[in-house]
Amino acid sequence: MSSNGYIPERALFIYAHPDDIEFSVAGTAAKWASLGCEVTYVVITDGNAGSHEDGMTQEKLAAIRRAEQQAAASTAGARQCVFLGYDDGMLQPTLALRKELVREIRRYQPNVVVCGDPTFYYSETYVNHPDHRAAAVAALEAVFPAAEMPLAFPDLAAAGFGPHKTNYVYISHAHDADTYIDTSEYIDVKIAALRQHKSQLGDWDPTERIKSWSANTGKKVGFAYAESFRRITLKPIVTESEAKETGK
């Protein structure tokens, strides 16, 4: 278990819906961005089924939710937000989706890919949403090994998206979390980012919910507020001081 202070140079957050990042990992995104990381969001669906409003259409809702997500990304300090335009509620971890994610990983060349948990259940009271699971499976299948294989999707390489090896994968909401990020100074930014999703929140103020989730996570490692991850090392970054200690 580590309370990890590593700040990547570039990080790519890959999630299914507008608002997934804000509910789960926007504290980490805001922290990394404010400490100099180039943060990019990839939002796979347009969340275009999430409305009960009369007269709403999928097209209208997609436009609203993209604008809200863009505002939320800017609030957290993300450099860009990429929308892949898939339909809400229908997501599958297809080869076509894997290829699009490989393209974005190769385009932005992150040290860290952050994504959700690909399992069916990670709590005693929740079955993972099919879109969340599909997004996580597709992200993990894109980051390893396809993104780093020169002969995977050769037309991508021909179009200028050559292979890229990501250093670390951070899986949020994992039941076997081993990495905790102290987000105490960024809890207000996280809440402000979430509040950009006005079409979803209505009059509900998410402050207490977000603070209580983040405090419960922080309690495990002695932070006021935290977000937790399972961290997978694909290609370790050896810092200068570590290299001196180990003689590498």
Ligand SMILES: [Zn+2]
């Ligand atoms: Zn979601």
